[in-house]
Amino acid sequence: MAFDMSKPDFSGLALIGVGTMLTSMTVAGFLLGYGVDKWLDSRPVFMLLFGALGAVGGFLKVYKLLSRGI
Amino acid sequence: MSANENSSGGGTVEYIQHHLTNLCAGDCDPVTHKAASFWAWHLDTLFFSIVLGALIVAVSWRLGKNLSADTPSGFQNFVESIIEFVSTQVKDTFPGHNPLIAPLALTIFVWVWLMNFMDLIPVDLLPVIAGLFGIQYLKVVPTTDLSTTFAMSLTVFILIVYYNVKIKGVGGYLKMFLFHPFGKFLVPVNIVMSIIEELAKPLSLGLRLFGNLFAGELVFLLIALIGGTLATGLAALFWLPLQVVLDLGWLIFHLLIITLQAFIFMVLTIVYLGMAHVEDH
Numbered sequence: 001m002a003f004d005m006s007k008p009d010f011s012g013l014a015l016i017g018v019g020t021m022l023t024s025m026t027v028a029g030f031l032l033g034y035g036v037d038k039w040l041d042s043r044p045v046f047m048l049l050f051g052a053l054g055a056v057g058g059f060l061k062v063y064k065l066l067s068r069g070i
Numbered sequence: 071m072s073a074n075e076n077s078s079g080g081g082t083v084e085y086i087q088h089h090l091t092n093l094c095a096g097d098c099d100p101v102t103h104k105a106a107s108f109w110a111w112h113l114d115t116l117f118f119s120i121v122l123g124a125l126i127v128a129v130s131w132r133l134g135k136n137l138s139a140d141t142p143s144g145f146q147n148f149v150e151s152i153i154e155f156v157s158t159q160v161k162d163t164f165p166g167h168n169p170l171i172a173p174l175a176l177t178i179f180v181w182v183w184l185m186n187f188m189d190l191i192p193v194d195l196l197p198v199i200a201g202l203f204g205i206q207y208l209k210v211v212p213t214t215d216l217s218t219t220f221a222m223s224l225t226v227f228i229l230i231v232y233y234n235v236k237i238k239g240v241g242g243y244l245k246m247f248l249f250h251p252f253g254k255f256l257v258p259v260n261i262v263m264s265i266i267e268e269l270a271k272p273l274s275l276g277l278r279l280f281g282n283l284f285a286g287e288l289v290f291l292l293i294a295l296i297g298g299t300l301a302t303g304l305a306a307l308f309w310l311p312l313q314v315v316l317d318l319g320w321l322i323f324h325l326l327i328i329t330l331q332a333f334i335f336m337v338l339t340i341v342y343l344g345m346a347h348v349e350d351h
Contacts, residue, residue, distance in 0.1 A: 013338075016337060017278075017338050017341075020278045024270040024273040025270040027273060032266055032269060053259070054270070057266055057267060
């Protein structure tokens, strides 16, 4: 089977993970923020900021996956 | 400990909590028996996952010795069909060639499926047998333990980073963090967003498997409690058949869930590793 490195087709199977990707991006954002806050002693600034970024990123990622693949 | 004994003594909450507590060694809380720090060992999780891994190795080794091209046995046919199924998934999804991916995917699929399958063994059976030997706590399904699911997803994550660096180079990998998804004018936001996106991969892999299996185990426990708490006297004539029907129904449905979860874990591993192998995504 010949492989085309430039045009991989992940879109179909990657959709399996769409549901949890949305939530886990938010959780990952909060976790990253939690770590940065612990480091800089600035709770809850980065937790909220990165949590929001994660949520936005999650929606964006899902939108991209659903509209045209990765 | 059965549902009956416990419900009369400690109640349903204790029964469920007891079943969801690992056999902990090392730095554990003496009251709750939960891990108190990183240096706590879940002996039951380790035991069952290693035994099931050893089972795969032993069966494969035995089968490998008795392979027959002319008259394959029924079991050989069965194993070949699984290998072919996984191989097809890898060929369809994975760009390029990497000899590690197909064996990795097969191992993940079979091992996760077997660990999930422990959920279908009657919930009280193994803990009661262990109780006879003086083992107080026993959680038989390794995938209902976050330690197992995260250990596997972090291994996949390390492989993702390794192949990203190997294929794209350190510079190429770090460049991915700079300009995606908002272009060159929002580099700081892009960096944070890309780190979050990378972290979300192992997080979603681990949490999905854990959540599905933990919830499935909990439903089995609740069904077991029907007979344990309500089936006294004549009422047993109604509740016990109901428990059997519900248990059978959930078991059949759960058979689908454990297979699906093993499949999803495998496929997403292939997809994530595939994404690490292409220049730009």
